[in-house]
């Protein structure tokens with residue numbers, strides 16, 4: 001692997017130099033107003049990125065997975081019913097976590113490559129007249145398949161059924177890269193991590209709780225200690241954590257939010273959309289197809305690209321690393337060996353993306369795929385020249 005090359009895995013993402021430097025700092029007293037000057041602007045900033053006025057923000061030393069656990073254990077009790085669709089590896093893992101916590105998950109099996117079936121959710125919620133379902137899970141962006149789901153449609157399904165279940169959204173690979181509307185979509189818990197849209201190393205679970213989800217914590221009986229949001233709340237009131245916070249990462253997050261807002265949140269989304277569209281033009285020029293089945297589910301943060309039958313897609317990732325020092329993502333779970341993934345989120349420019357497409361082409365030609373060198377790059381170039 002070359003440290004000169006950008007990475008094209010869908011997280012951890014490339015770190016801008018100023019963010020790296022912000023993380024690298026001398027020790028300070030982490031129970032002092034000095035830490036409060038990092039903590040409180042970060043909490044306010046995350047709330048703005050979520051497009052919420054009053055979400056309760058909590059940031060744990062953990063990763064996105066710890067964010068899932070924070071969501072579940074603070075709001076639910078053993079045996080509670082949860083509705084979830086499985087359409088990729090990440091939704092699968094969240095379901096698995098529910099089951100291991102003794103929750104009763106109604107799983108809607110959904111073909112990988114498709115988005116969440118909001119109509120099916122609506123049907124199930126309407127049939128649940130006793131309101132036994134406590135939570136609906138939704139993975140906004142399935143990173144394994146490069147599929148974006150319509151969270152507004154899931155909210156509509158809840159409303160159409162007049163169902164009081166809470167809506168928990170995994171936004172780990174969308175928040176900070178793709179439009180996310182906590183208040184407008186009536187999200188009750190949003191989950192993300194530090195190493196994707198926020199361009200930081202892994203190490204933070206970032207969650208937002210609605211008033212309703214915050215209140216559920218008073219009666220929820222799933223065991224929790226490290227991830228108890230009430231302990232965290234008490235800590236925040238004293239510029240502190242219930243334990244030692246990762247101060248450097250928090251300082252990095254403060255800068256990350258400033259950089260995103262300097263560029264403009266909507267401009268960040270537009271940049272992701274433009275770069276992703278260029279990648280899709282290249283895939284098309286190569287004569288390949290995405291795992292995502294139709295344009296309305298195309299993800300702007302990651303593309304999972306299907307390779308021809310009989311070809312092991314993982315070979316692309318291995319050769320790119322060994323010969324060209326460049327990182328792409330392997331296929332996971334059901335699509336392992338069938339797709340390779342190009343991550344295009346975080347700190348990226350058109351020029352960086354062209355380098356990734358150029359290397360992907362060389363690798364595919366090396367491995368005998370019928371692809372013309374330069375074809376995908378040219379298609380992306382043509383788009384980037386005009387796209388804005």
Ligand SMILES: *Cc1c(COP(=O)(O)O)cnc(C)c1O
Nearest residue numbers: 063064065090141143172173193
């Ligand atoms: C990366 C990712 C996760 C897991 O996050 P970790 O930080 O690796 O624990 C969860 N959900 C989605 C959609 C992701 O992309």
